[in-house]
Amino acid sequence: MNNLNVAKIQLNGDSYEINNGTNLSKLLNKLKIQTNKVAIEVNGEIIERNKYQNLILNKDDKVEIVHFIGGG
Amino acid sequence: MEDIFTIANKNFNSRLIVGTGKYKNFEETANAVKASGAEIVTVAVRRVNILNKDQPILMDYLDPKSITYLPNTAGCYSSEEALRTLRLAREMGGWRLVKLEVLGDKKTLYPNMIETIKSTEVLVKEGFEVMVYCTDDPIMTKKLEDSGACAIMPLGAPIGSGLGIQNKMNIKLIKEQSVVPVIVDAGVGTASDATIAMELGCDGVLINTAIAEAKNPILMAYAMKHAVIAGRKAYKAERMKKRKYGSASSPQSNLI
Numbered sequence: 328m329n330n331l332n333v334a335k336i337q338l339n340g341d342s343y344e345i346n347n348g349t350n351l352s353k354l355l356n357k358l359k360i361q362t363n364k365v366a367i368e369v370n371g372e373i374i375e376r377n378k379y380q381n382l383i384l385n386k387d388d389k390v391e392i393v394h395f396i397g398g399g
Numbered sequence: 400m401e402d403i404f405t406i407a408n409k410n411f412n413s414r415l416i417v418g419t420g421k422y423k424n425f426e427e428t429a430n431a432v433k434a435s436g437a438e439i440v441t442v443a444v445r446r447v448n449i450l451n452k453d454q455p456i457l458m459d460y461l462d463p464k465s466i467t468y469l470p471n472t473a474g475c476y477s478s479e480e481a482l483r484t485l486r487l488a489r490e491m492g493g494w495r496l497v498k499l500e501v502l503g504d505k506k507t508l509y510p511n512m513i514e515t516i517k518s519t520e521v522l523v524k525e526g527f528e529v530m531v532y533c534t535d536d537p538i539m540t541k542k543l544e545d546s547g548a549c550a551i552m553p554l555g556a557p558i559g560s561g562l563g564i565q566n567k568m569n570i571k572l573i574k575e576q577s578v579v580p581v582i583v584d585a586g587v588g589t590a591s592d593a594t595i596a597m598e599l600g601c602d603g604v605l606i607n608t609a610i611a612e613a614k615n616p617i618l619m620a621y622a623m624k625h626a627v628i629a630g631r632k633a634y635k636a637e638r639m640k641k642r643k644y645g646s647a648s649s650p651q652s653n654l655i
Contacts, residue, residue: 338449339446339447339449340446341449343449358449360447363492364456364458364491365447365491366444366487366488366490366491367490368483368487373486373487373490375490376490391446392446392447392449393444393445393446393447393487393491394444394445394447394456394457394458394491395442395443395444395456395457395458395468395470395488395491396442396443396444396445396456396457397418397419397420397421397422397425397428397442397443397457398418398419398420398441398442398443398471398473399418399419399420399421399441399443399471399473399558399559399605399607399608
């Protein structure tokens with residue numbers, strides 16, 4: 328079913344539905360992710376933290392949210 | 400007497416760097432790090448688990464304000480992947496001091512030095528301070544140093560193998576010719592291996608698996624701390640000369 332108000336993006340490799348017009352800040356909010364503990368790439372480009380608010384996500388955007396985990 | 404360990408103009412007291420992978424949980428990780436006395440820990444960059452947001456995160460257990468995080472590029476097999484990873488790490492919190500590791504083979508986890516040197520050059524240009532995991536080949540480590548690496552980190556043996564330092568002569572040669580710190584990264588299996596690395600003159604040791612996979616990781620972390628200190632002090636003390644035959648320790652005169 329096509330819903331005009333939602334768009335599908337690729338979030339960390341999986342399909343994810345967002346409302347049209349969602350910006351990065353809103354997405355993080357919804358995911359309950361603290362911005363100071365992650366870094367984000369949209370379509371292969373690193374997005375600076377102060378640009379989250381203004382970056383509106385579009386259909387098929389590839390979003391990667393990463394953080395630090397244990398490693399050697 | 401103070402014996403400060405300096406990397407990229409930052410001073411440290413501990414010459415042991417520990418990895419934070421392979422532990423049972425973050426609590427064990429934090430306890431092992433504490434027991435090791437390490438002031439620098441390596442960390443990996445990975446995707447956030449979107450579905451399970453309640454999972455604990457490393458930063459809640461190891462505060463990056465009180466311990467130096469050294470983001471690594473573990474699992475990267477090309478310069479492109481490694482650069483992407485470290486640029487993301489820098490964005491996360493301004494980390495400029497990083498560990499570069501570009502692997503060339505999935506079985507041995509041996510470094511791909513061509514990609515490693517290429518990546519070092521780019522990262523240095525971008526303002527990173529790059530500590531580089533590398534082969535124990537003195538020609539390659541010289542090239543890395545010329546490319547601007549802030550520390551040379553040759554393997555003692557393959558990552559996670561615990562085989563100990565396989566080519567002591569090379570490690571010694573690398574230390575002798577290097578201006579930047581030389582840190583044995585990978586291959587340490589137990590405390591004596593760490594001591595040997597330090598006795599060879601290395602400036603530090605990086606250990607993960609030998610601590611994490613010990614039956615008692617906290618106790619092994621403590622052992623490693625002391626092994627590194629012992630090796631360093633023995634190196635500074637300058638060991639006795641080896642002799643072919645015995646030399647009595649008690650005076651030979653006035654025997655009864």
